[in-house]
Amino acid sequence: MLVRLIYASRVGAQFGEGDLATVLRQSRQHNPANGITGLLCHADGVFIQVLEGGRDAVNALYNRVVSDPRHRDVTLLAYEEVAERRFAGWTMGQVNLQRLNPGLVLKYGASAKLDPYAMSGAAIASLFDELIASGAIVCS
Amino acid sequence: MLVRLIYASRVGAQFGEGDLATVLRQSRQHNPANGITGLLCHADGVFIQVLEGGRDAVNALYNRVVSDPRHRDVTLLAYEEVAERRFAGWTMGQVNLQRLNPGLVLKYGASAKLDPYAMSGAAIASLFDELIASGAIVCS
Amino acid sequence: MLVRLIYASRVGAQFGEGDLATVLRQSRQHNPANGITGLLCHADGVFIQVLEGGRDAVNALYNRVVSDPRHRDVTLLAYEEVAERRFAGWTMGQVNLQRLNPGLVLKYGASAKLDPYAMSGAAIASLFDELIASGAIVCS
Amino acid sequence: MLVRLIYASRVGAQFGEGDLATVLRQSRQHNPANGITGLLCHADGVFIQVLEGGRDAVNALYNRVVSDPRHRDVTLLAYEEVAERRFAGWTMGQVNLQRLNPGLVLKYGASAKLDPYAMSGAAIASLFDELIASGAIVCS
Amino acid sequence: MLVRLIYASRVGAQFGEGDLATVLRQSRQHNPANGITGLLCHADGVFIQVLEGGRDAVNALYNRVVSDPRHRDVTLLAYEEVAERRFAGWTMGQVNLQRLNPGLVLKYGASAKLDPYAMSGAAIASLFDELIASGAIVCS
Amino acid sequence: MLVRLIYASRVGAQFGEGDLATVLRQSRQHNPANGITGLLCHADGVFIQVLEGGRDAVNALYNRVVSDPRHRDVTLLAYEEVAERRFAGWTMGQVNLQRLNPGLVLKYGASAKLDPYAMSGAAIASLFDELIASGAIVCS
Amino acid sequence: MLVRLIYASRVGAQFGEGDLATVLRQSRQHNPANGITGLLCHADGVFIQVLEGGRDAVNALYNRVVSDPRHRDVTLLAYEEVAERRFAGWTMGQVNLQRLNPGLVLKYGASAKLDPYAMSGAAIASLFDELIASGAIVCS
Amino acid sequence: MLVRLIYASRVGAQFGEGDLATVLRQSRQHNPANGITGLLCHADGVFIQVLEGGRDAVNALYNRVVSDPRHRDVTLLAYEEVAERRFAGWTMGQVNLQRLNPGLVLKYGASAKLDPYAMSGAAIASLFDELIASGAIVCS
Amino acid sequence: MLVRLIYASRVGAQFGEGDLATVLRQSRQHNPANGITGLLCHADGVFIQVLEGGRDAVNALYNRVVSDPRHRDVTLLAYEEVAERRFAGWTMGQVNLQRLNPGLVLKYGASAKLDPYAMSGAAIASLFDELIASGAIVCS
C-alpha cells in the first residue's frame, strides 16, 4: 500500500543553513533503502515536506521526524493512500522558495510570505504541483 | 482562507478621470501590505471590481469601500472561498471597457452598454475571464 | 436576463426574393436599438430564425413576428435563458441553405429537404452550430 | 412531439372577473379537441399560464393568445420538449394566488407581490410545482 | 434576482441585551417592506446573520449594517444567487445558541465556543441548517 | 480547520487492562480543553483510534501519542480535513471488539482477527461506521 | 445475450376480436419453448408489443411477425441488450388500453388517442412502465 | 425522428459475388429517394449492415430486407433514435473486411474470423467506428 | 486485500448427490481457517460458486478447485478486489435452484434452464443478489 504524506513544521531556534544540508544528506542516505521518495521545501522559517512510499516505511520515518529536535509544531497537511507516486524520481528533491516569484506563494495564500499553517492541505498540494510544473525542484 | 469578491457600484455625481487615478494609486499603495490583488473596471458610469485575498483583509477593505462617497449603490455580485487566486499578478489591474469591442459587452448583456445591475454574478465572472484571455488588462 | 429563441415558419403564398431583402433590412434597422442579435435561414419554403437578447426585447419582437402576414405556422423550436449569446456578432446573419451541401441537411433530418417541422429543437440547434463552424453565414 | 410552454402577461386595462370566467370557459371548450392541458394563474394583475400538448397545437394556440387584446406584454418564461405532461389531468386548471399564503410567493421572488417579469423561468416552474403539491389548483 | 448573504460580526464594547431587542425590533419593522427575510444568531460575543431577498434590497441593507456602530469586524461568510429562499417564513428569526447543546457547536468547529471567524462559510451554513431542523429558531 | 485522523498501533510488551483505563482517563481529562473528540478501540493486541478536532490540536496530540511508550508501530490509516465531526458526542468513546460478533471483523478483513496493518484506511473507516450504527460504543 | 424489443403495427383490414384471441393463443403456445416473454397491447387500431428473450429467439420471432399479414407497418420503437428482463412473469401479458383512463395516453402523447407512430421509443417505454405499475396487465 | 439500425445476416446458399453487386446497385437506386444512408459489410459468409434515416423509411426497408431470400438469420444488433446520422455521406458505403488487417477483427472478437452472432451490438459499433476512422470504406 | 471470485463449472460424469455433501463438508472444514466465505449453487448439471477472502487464500483455493476431477470447464465469471465481503456470514452457504421459481432464472437468462456459460458475470452477480434477498440460501 503506497501513501503520500505532507506535513509542515517550524524550524528550531538554532537551525542554520548547514543543518539543512545535514537533513538532506541524511534523507538521501536513508530513503532509498526504505523506498521513500519526496520533496523538502524550506522557506520563511518553515518546512513543508512530501513523503511517498509504502505505508509502513512512511510512518516509521514520520514517527522519527516528529521527534526530531531540529523543528517543532510538526503538523500533517495531507495523507492519502495512492495508486502511484508523483515524485518517484526524487530521493528527496529540494525546493527553495526564496528563489521563486513571490506571486506563486500569493496565488495560494493570504500573503506573499509562505504560511502553511494558514493553508488547507489541498492548497499546499496545488502549490507543489505548480512547483514541479515550473521546474523549481533542485535535483537528486 | 482565500476569498474572491466582485461588486458593482455607480460613480458619484462629481467623479472625474482624476479621481479614477487617485483610486488606483490608493489601491496600489494599500493592497500589497494587505495581500489584496484584483481588477478595477470603469465604464459607462459604473465600477466593477474584483478583490482577492485573505477573508479578513478583503472584508476590511470592502467595509471601507462600501462607505466611500466617490461611488454609491455598492452591490455584491459574487463572493466565494477559493483554493487559489485568479489575479495574483495584479496589485489592482485596470480595465477600460471603452477601448473594447462593444460586441463583448453585448455577448453577456441585454444591450451594448455595460449594466452590471442587470447581470448575474456568473455572467460578470465570464465577462472578466474573457477580458483576461483577450489581454485587455492594463498592467500593474 | 438573456434568452435565445429559435422558431420556424412557412413562407406566405406571395413571398418572393425581394421580400427576403426587405425582412433583412427591417431586422438590421430595428435590432441594434433593441439589443437583438441572431440568424435568419431561408430555404425550401421555410424560415428558421434564431433571436438572442434581453427577455423583454426578444418577446416583444417575437410577438410582432408571430402576426407578420409574410409567413405562417410560426412554431417555437427552442427557447432558453442563457448566460451568454452565441451570435453576438450578427445583427441578423443570413444563411442560405440552397448554396450548401445537401448532406448537411440529411445529417440531421429524414430527407435532404430541410423540414424543421419534423425535427426536434436540439437537432435544429446542432445544424445551426455546424453552419457557424463551416462559415456558412453571410455577414452583417 | 410534446412541449410545455409557460408565459406571463399583464391583464388589459378593462379586464374584470367576468372576463376571467370567459377565458376559462373558452379554454375548456377548445383545449380537449386540440389535446391541450395546463394551468392558468391570475393574480396581482398578471397571468401566468402553462400550456402542454403536441408542438403544433401548443404553438397554434400561443399564436392566438399572443394577439388576444385582453392582455399585453405576453412573455415566454419557459419552453421545452418533454417526454411526458405534468398536468395531463387538467383541461385548464385554475390557480388563484390571492387565496394563498404570501410566504409562497416570497419564497421565489423579491417581494410578496407576484411579479413573473422579475423571475427566471426556473423559479416560476418551482413555484408551480409547489402549487400542485399543495393542492392549490381548482379542478377541471 | 434573489440572493442569500451570511455574515459574522463582533458585538461592540457597550452592547447589551436591550440592544439586541432594539436590533430585532428594527429588523422586523424594516424588513417586510423590503422583502427581506432571515435569521439573527447572537452568542459568545458574536453575531451571525442570514439575509435573504432581492439583490438590491439585501445589498442596501448590508451597506447600512456594515456601518452600524453596534458591532465591528463585519465579515461576509457566504453570498450566492439562489432560486428560492430558505427562510421565507421569518421576518428575522432569532437563534440563541446559549440555550443549545454545546455539542452542536463542537460538531462544526474546533472548540465548543462559537467562532465564525475560524469557520468556512459552508460549515456555518451546515450549522444553520441543523438549527432549523432542530427547531431552535424563535419565531417571527 | 477541522480534521479527522485514524491510526493503528500495537500494544507495548507490558501493557495490561489497568493501562487501558489510565489511557482513557487521561484522554477524557485532556481532550475537552483541546476540543478533541473520538473513539478508542482495543482488541487482539492492537489499538485503533479516531481523533477529531482543530488541526493544530489534533496534531499536537498525535505528536505526543507517537512517542508514548505504551504502544509501538504507530501508523496513520486516514487523515482528512472535514466539514463536520462524526463523533462530536464522545470525549473518547471506547470500543471493545472482543464483545462483538467476529463476523463484523471478517466482513472487512482477510481473517476474523482484527489486523489494521493489513487493511486500507477506507475499510477501517467503514468498520467504524458500522460500529457506531450498531451501538457498540461505550459512552463518555 | 438478452434483448428487449418493442414495436408497433397497424391492424390489418379484416382483423377482428377473434383474431386477437388467436394471436394470444399462438404466442402463449410458442413462447415458453423459445424463452420469450412480453406484453401485447391492442388499442385504437394499433398493436404495441414488447418481446424479451435471447437475441436469436427474439429475432427469429420478430422476422416471422414482420411478415404476418394480420397487421402492417410493423415499426421498431426500441431495441436493446439488457441485463435482465422486465416481464419475466408473462408468457404474453395482454393490455387493453380501451379499459384505461384516457389521461394516461394523453400524458405521453399529443392526443387521447394512442398513436405510437408519433411517439418516441422512450415515451412508449414510460407508458408501459406506468401500465405495469398500475396493474393494467391481464395475466398469463 | 432519425434512427440508426445495425443487423447481421448469413449469406444464402447460392449467394455469389455478382449478387453482392446487385444488392449494392439496388441499395444505391432505392436509398436516396427514401433518405436512407449506411454501410454494408460482407465477409466470412456474413453481412453486417448499418441503415440510417427516418424511422418509417428505415423500418419499411428493414421489413423488406428481413424477407429477402438472398440471406437468412437476419438479426438486429443495435437500434436507436439518434440526433444526427453518422454516415450521411454514403448512399450505401461498402466495406470489404477481407482486405483488412485481421488484427482489427481480433480486437473486438474472440477469433480473427468475423462472427457478429457472438458479439454485442456495442462491440460491432466500435468496430465500425474504427473502420470509418481508418478509411476502409469504399465510396458511394 | 479482500477479493470476491465467482466461477462456473460442469459436474463430472459420475457426480452424485453424495458427492455434493462431501464437497460442502470439505468446504466447511477448510474455509474458516483460511478466512474464506461464500456460496455454492448446484443446479441443472452446473456449479456456480462465490468465494470471498484474502487474495492469497482465495487463489490458493481456486488453484486446488481448478484441478478437482469432480467437475470440469471451470470458468471465471467475475473477480474483483472488494472493500468488504457480501457473504461474511456463510462458511459456504448452499443454494439449490431446483427448489426455486424458474421465473428467477428466466429473468437473467435466455431460457428457464440455468446456463452460466451463456451469461455475463454481471448477470450472474445480479441473480445471486436476488437469491440472497429472497432468502434462498440454506444456512451455514
Next chain:
Amino acid sequence: MLVRLIYASRVGAQFGEGDLATVLRQSRQHNPANGITGLLCHADGVFIQVLEGGRDAVNALYNRVVSDPRHRDVTLLAYEEVAERRFAGWTMGQVNLQRLNPGLVLKYGASAKLDPYAMSGAAIASLFDELIASGAIVCS
C-alpha cells in the same frame, strides 16, 4: 464474450533462461489458434502475464497454466469482461523489466523490486499501460 485476465506467479526452483524461451515458444504456437493475445513479463523471480481472448479460451488456458510446475503461487490480479482487447497485436509480447528504469517500478510499488503480491490489480494495470506507452515490449 471477450475477457482480460492478469495474474502473477513465482518462478519455480529450477527455472532458467532457456525455460523462458520455451514458454514463449509454446505460447506463440498455441495462442493464435485459440484467439489468445497478451503479454508476459519476467523479472525479479516473478511472472506477470496478461491474457486476452474469448472467455472459454482464456479460462481453458488459465486452468492449464495454474498447474504448470514451472511456476507456483499463481494468483489472479485482475479479470474483467471487456469490449475490446488492448493487446490485439501481440501473440504473446515479452517484457523484460530488468532493462527498464527502476523508477518505473518504484512509481507503483513500495520498493524498486517488482513485487506484484504487494500490489493491487489496478496498480499492475497502470504499470502495464505505462510499459506499452514507453515502447518496452519486445515484439511478436
